Amino acid sequence: MKLNFTSKLFLSEELKKLKNNSTDLQTDIEKVIIKIENSEPKIHALKWEENRLNRLLNDIEKIDKQSELYGVIVGVKDIFRVDGFKTKAGSKLPPELFDGKEASSVTKLKNAGALILGKTVTTEFAYFEPGITRNPVNINHTPGGSSSGSAAAVVAGFCHVALGTQTIGSISRPASFCGIIGFKPSYDRIATDGVIPFSPSADHVGFFTQDIEGIELIAKVLCDNWNNKLSNKNLPILGIPEGKYLNQADKIVLENFEKNIEKLQNNGFTIKRITTFENIEKINQTHKLMVSAEISEVHKDWFKKYENLYRFHTKQIIKDGQKVKKSEIESAIKGQLELRTKLQELMLKNGIDLWINPSTITEAPYGIESTGSPLMNLPWTYCGLPTISIPSEISKNKLPLGLHFTGFYNEDEKLLNYIKKIISV
Template sequence: MTTPNHLSVRQALQAMEAGELTSVALARACLERIAERNAEVLAFTAVDPAWTLEQARRSDAEPHGPLRGIPFAVKDVIETQHLVTAYGSPIYSGHQPKTDAACVARVKEFGGLVLGKVATSEFATQTPSQTRNPLNLAHTPGGSSSGSAAAVADFMAPVAFGTQTTASTVRPASYCGIVGYKPTFGFINVAGLKPLSPAQDTITILTRSVADAAWCGFGLQGDRVSAEPVAAPRLAVCYSSQWDAVRPEMAQAIEDLAAAAERAGAKVTRVRLPDALESIIDLQGRLFAFEARQSLAHERQHHADQFSDRLKARLSGGENIDSDEYLSMRQTALIARQNMGALFDGIDALLYPPAQGEADEGIADSGSAQFGALWSLMHVPCVSVPMTKGPKGLPMGVQVIGPYGNDLRTLQVAAFVEGLRQR
């Protein structure tokens, strides 16, 4: 058998159901990989091996639910009762929450277990963690779900919780060559997530396959969902002003993917982002600044000396936004969401860059978040799927974007796109 930590979620579940694998063996393999690699990758911030193995033993004794025996890594802005949650900030060093976040409690409710906490940028904003890209330690893994993406890509965990308020899942997934699933806003309950921009904060799933992302995302609802690839999806490459920042190799890779999709039976068209949506791309950042300034009001008033300069600057962008502008922004975003259905007329999903290209060298910056901003604001499901490699040999993904609430169909289309790499 493949080393347990290299199994996909679905493979591990099938092996456990067949009596060929135990949760203890899977958890132990993940812990051994963490012990072997974390000093270099710096993905995990808190691990308690004895506690994790005790959870696994209980799972083996009483297996149940769609997530039976599967170890989840948890981004460190999501609260865990047993493990320290520092939100990526020295302000909360050693902080021990009283309860688990709702998504963590649901993992346990449906048979899964907690493997450990993984690194995040400061309060899931722009100041990066120390995590390295496991595919090349000299490069960024992306942010803010840096530890989540690195842990899954390096076979430390089969699945990890991330979050996305702008592009904090689709970009690191692309940089690390894995799948990042940002559900429809609110599909995964955010209770116990440190708020940043409540109008956009979304808990996400990072895995090594689209099937695993679907199984885990819907498994948190108690459902058993298999995202079989759509036979002949209707796709559209969506162009916008943001493509001016896309590197030539990323643009060409998406065109090549579109051609491969047509050869595989998909109907592929080209669309231009409507002016009504183009005009609100920048609104996302201002909405974020206003809400983040409120969400971090206590920290800003009492611990601002422990903020990074980058966070101070970003929060200052919300100072000159009054309540009238804020409510106007919320109204504008709502109207855009209500009218967005027209963009998907005759289309199952859009193809869009998740990042400018492959991961940049260095970890001082985690890359541009602009390519997720609009879609996070619009609350639609997005799946970053590995596509090809860039000139430096690092992965590049494509963002598959579906209509609001059509998560399963979007994942099925993403599974089709994923399969193009194997043709």
Template structure:
């Protein structure tokens, strides 16, 4: 899509920042364009829980009157309603916290604001970042889910309401909504961005990341939160060695998703990438079920007060999840941790032959209906292993909804993984 100079809301975050830095675009102009998008599309998309237009405009005016603040100077930002915010109520997707007002910002939010971002508001999340959806709809078709749990953030970016938004992932909550909404999502490796001030669901899985409309966008956003300026170095000639990984769940992908995936592999091979089919070690392939038990067991502990004090305000789906978690024993937890350690070691040796794995990002196009957020099947393994993952759009399926791929890098490879993802993005969309 060609950029329309008269509509700054169509600019990627990285392109907008360059114009803001050169004072060719003001923060007020960019914010005004985003607010126009919100007025036009929010009644159908329902991506937002809270918006403070006046506060955002005041911030934009202050930025235009002063020096460049940092890498996110003047960029409107959506914040998933799982992050504490001093300027907005924070409900975590639950009626329990309907009137909850934090007195501090989550660390990730504070760092984005310090880098010049304009926090426009809070985006819809599912109940405690689990599987009971909020009202948000897919911008490409309001009869379909945008994915979860970072539903509002992904939809807001896809609808050009904001160029950037924060998300979290415990199972597939960045990768799947990015895939369903046709944008770029990035989940860095576990623990590289602070979770201070983010409502906990699963202590060993919850990971902060973000959404944009290009790899450069998500690199820009996450590098600020991780204090990792090197992530923004995206060489154009980082030709990757790609391990094509159909995963044990290939049969769960739709025919359209399978065909699009194979066509993408062939296209990248023609562009000069080295591609080779790889199979996962048995210990890795078995991690999907392990992930579910780990997540449920840790959620049972993390949501103890909510479960004990307000059970009537929890959805049936969440109560069932917590019941499954209660049944996981200490001995099973010990076994799961040993299994994960072994799988991580086996997969780490396999990465010696390639730079990153390419897998489906979801089972197919976004599911019809708004009562569920889709299957996290294709991301559970990588979330459990704590590896960096990039979701890239590749095109559209027969229903006119986006399809995509997931790129998974080895541990502590964020700089290289983003560079390779940028190379792939340029060959697919450049």
């Protein structure tokens, strides 16, 4: 039985071909639709749409060939509002509840010449209840979550880029499990309007591609005040957050991580091991309190009326959130800035440019009942620093593993510049 449904599709390469007329957009779209027809019945990355091809061919007529992202095909996680599409957020609730103005992130991409492939499958309200999406690297395994369909659609070659969100690890984890790149900018660098909230204090908009140049092209359009001049010619000095945090990862992950560290050192990178996150259990718990309280508030009216339509884990976190005290929420939100400050002070004190750690604590779990653990991503998301997950090794079980990097707040441009140097080795 065929298990692998991946397909190479580099955004930057395809955009160049479109710009220099070495490929035709209609032909590209028809090829994508053939891929979808062949692979989607096994992967289930996309929300079903009748006459997708005809709509896309009509949309071509509306875009300017000189536009920045002419013909770039975009998948959109089904918690973003997109004109012409229903938003269901992976739930059984009436979609009319989520009607409203289109997400500005989607509008920006459209205005830059991108085409919307359609909605991608999400876990229920971007939490832990999985959808039906399978990992195109090996369909016996989860693609991760909650941006399951977005990651799967990118690695399957259905689209050049897909939008996702991250409140704990919903971009970094699927990127790692699917062997692609997942970028979560600094908190609030991409506006979250038009996105069904999970926890407004921790929600980030981010995206997936197969190539780092593609990440940069999309970041220029989506991230406010992007500055191409923020770069560095030197190799970044990397810091490993040693201790309890790192030890959350399993043996397979840690062994592969150390192989990558050795490879980087052999290629001239300076690595420093810094004990940090000694209170990781408290950070994990504080984050959980905050997000549960905030999702409870977001769903307050819907939950009263439609509680029976919510699935178990979502129902549980909302009920847990109802018990959180106001003082605990205030303390958790205050703790975000405190942790960000502490981590950046450690970076400055030790002379490091980026933190480096495994993207996940395990490889992609077997089956689709669980989307895996987000613990490796949690503290970085909690404090809002910019992060990126890139493919590193293939495990003995022939599953992708990722490397996760974190930079200084609002220095996302430097982070991407450094990652280009790291990927080159």
